[in-house]
Amino acid sequence: MSAVHAGALPSALLTVERGLQVLRAFRSDRTPLGNAELVRRTGLPKATVSRLTSTLLQLGYLRHAGSSREFELDAAPLAIGHAYVAGSDLVRTCRPVMQALADRLGVSVALAAGNGQDMLYVAYRAGNRVATLRLGVGSVLPMAPTAIGRAWLWGLSEGERSLKLAALMHAAGPRAASLDSGIRASFGELQGTGTCAVLGGYQRNAFGVALPVRIGRQRVVMGLSCGRADLQPDLAKEHRRITPALKDAALELEAALADFDGQP
Amino acid sequence: MQPQSIEVVRSRLPVPAAPGIALRVPALPAERRGAPMVAPFARALALLGAFTAHDRWLTNREIAQRTGLPPTTVTRIAQSLVLLGHLGYDAALRRYRLAAPVLALGYGAVASCQAHETRDVQRTTRTQMQAFADRYELNVHLGVRDRLDMIVVEACRSVQPTRLQALPVGAREGLAASSAGWALLAALPEAERFYLLEHLERRAPRDWARLRRRCVEGIAQVQRQGFGVAMGEGEGGRTMVCVPLSIEAQAPQVLVCTGAALTRARVEREIGLRLMATADAIRQAARPEKQS
Numbered sequence: 001m002s003a004v005h006a007g008a009l010p011s012a013l014l015t016v017e018r019g020l021q022v023l024r025a026f027r028s029d030r031t032p033l034g035n036a037e038l039v040r041r042t043g044l045p046k047a048t049v050s051r052l053t054s055t056l057l058q059l060g061y062l063r064h065a066g067s068s069r070e071f072e073l074d075a076a077p078l079a080i081g082h083a084y085v086a087g088s089d090l091v092r093t094c095r096p097v098m099q100a101l102a103d104r105l106g107v108s109v110a111l112a113a114g115n116g117q118d119m120l121y122v123a124y125r126a127g128n129r130v131a132t133l134r135l136g137v138g139s140v141l142p143m144a145p146t147a148i149g150r151a152w153l154w155g156l157s158e159g160e161r162s163l164k165l166a167a168l169m170h171a172a173g174p175r176a177a178s179l180d181s182g183i184r185a186s187f188g189e190l191q192g193t194g195t196c197a198v199l200g201g202y203q204r205n206a207f208g209v210a211l212p213v214r215i216g217r218q219r220v221v222m223g224l225s226c227g228r229a230d231l232q233p234d235l236a237k238e239h240r241r242i243t244p245a246l247k248d249a250a251l252e253l254e255a256a257l258a259d260f261d262g263q264p
Numbered sequence: 265m266q267p268q269s270i271e272v273v274r275s276r277l278p279v280p281a282a283p284g285i286a287l288r289v290p291a292l293p294a295e296r297r298g299a300p301m302v303a304p305f306a307r308a309l310a311l312l313g314a315f316t317a318h319d320r321w322l323t324n325r326e327i328a329q330r331t332g333l334p335p336t337t338v339t340r341i342a343q344s345l346v347l348l349g350h351l352g353y354d355a356a357l358r359r360y361r362l363a364a365p366v367l368a369l370g371y372g373a374v375a376s377c378q379a380h381e382t383r384d385v386q387r388t389t390r391t392q393m394q395a396f397a398d399r400y401e402l403n404v405h406l407g408v409r410d411r412l413d414m415i416v417v418e419a420c421r422s423v424q425p426t427r428l429q430a431l432p433v434g435a436r437e438g439l440a441a442s443s444a445g446w447a448l449l450a451a452l453p454e455a456e457r458f459y460l461l462e463h464l465e466r467r468a469p470r471d472w473a474r475l476r477r478r479c480v481e482g483i484a485q486v487q488r489q490g491f492g493v494a495m496g497e498g499e500g501g502r503t504m505v506c507v508p509l510s511i512e513a514q515a516p517q518v519l520v521c522t523g524a525a526l527t528r529a530r531v532e533r534e535i536g537l538r539l540m541a542t543a544d545a546i547r548q549a550a551r552p553e554k555q556s
Binding site: 011012013015016017018019020023024026027028029030051052054055058059061073076077078079080081082083084085086087088089090113115118120121122135136137138139140205229230231262263264 | 300301302304305306308309312313315316317318319320340341344345347348349350352354361362363364365366367368369370371372373410455456458459462
């Protein structure tokens, strides 16, 4: 990577990277953000952010939220995401396996890729008893506090994992210690049962049970999780109920995608 | 990495020229033309936007045709996007495909609000809604839940001029305070309904007792007869008829028709049942789509 950074057009590459960073700062969320918040989230200079948001505004990626000076996501990302979802062999192949698992357990099922310090939902199916309280394809969840993020970390090689953990802890600041003990506990569960369960890692009252899967010829690590929002879920019971079916589905998914080549 | 100044140009992107391809770069509103654009970034977005739902792979030349950019420029930008993980590259066949990180550019937010997984379902839904609007001379709209509100995502107006304005796309009503909200709550599994009601209570504790009673009555009505009715008050008041529309593997929606001169008898004998039939037709039409 560094070779190309040094060779072909480093300034244009940097510009594109920063532009995409601004768009990503919205975290697939509909909350409007102003330039100041975008500066805080991206760490980019104010003038840079305002030129990038101006570009995004003109091209239909962002729009003004009501009459305010803040921005919210507009429709253009929908078209690109739709093109990916419709054209992806990976998404098409994993759908039936995930839907069967979702229906069988009455949960929603997500397949996610690591994406910076987040997990990105690449495929998502909801069971027929789950209707409205759900995320979806394109959702961005924080890696460190969620079951799917911890399962993904567990799937990495030891070297990659410690690098990633160091970056996550650095970003967590004062919350690092409690986050670290939570992550260690999940790693313990993954070692013992092959899956980990977390309650309230992202949404209050929602739980996730997850494990790492290795996809395709390049054995790319992704996270597979089952989750649901309940008023008072019994986490230990759900963990026991979900684990065997989730492990079966993971094997089935890996087999179905054995010939898939490249990154998700 | 040293921070570098970003190249800013005062120009528009080249206009994509391929015939028959939906252009992703929207025409700029007049007052924004000439506003500064970060050119390399705008070109990178044009490249990503060149892919449609019908393309798995695109070659350099195809991208150049669709974006109107020179092939050498396309190669350079595509290389950057491959490095940044947003495009995949097939070296043997020299072609590109989109990669999963493009989903983090905002698809989650927009997709969940649109509540339509495929454009075909969206088109069918719209056709059915318009047919209903024309036949019964009523306004029809489609609502989905957005947090604790219902939001209109599709609206069809009757061809006959009516005295009532149709609710526009983007209009919001409280989940607990609208008949569309009650119809949505009625269609949910019990655990999810309680979960949402708990959140609604937290937001509106003061008049919650009254609101909750109306809400529970509204839910019961939908569960009993399949549709909910809110009669307009006074002459020319807006009467609403609401039917839940659940399409498998999509967020639940509510089909609503509104009119001014609707009598209760007409709603109960005709309109409610017709609206339920329309919801059924949309559900049926959406089914084969799911197999793909």
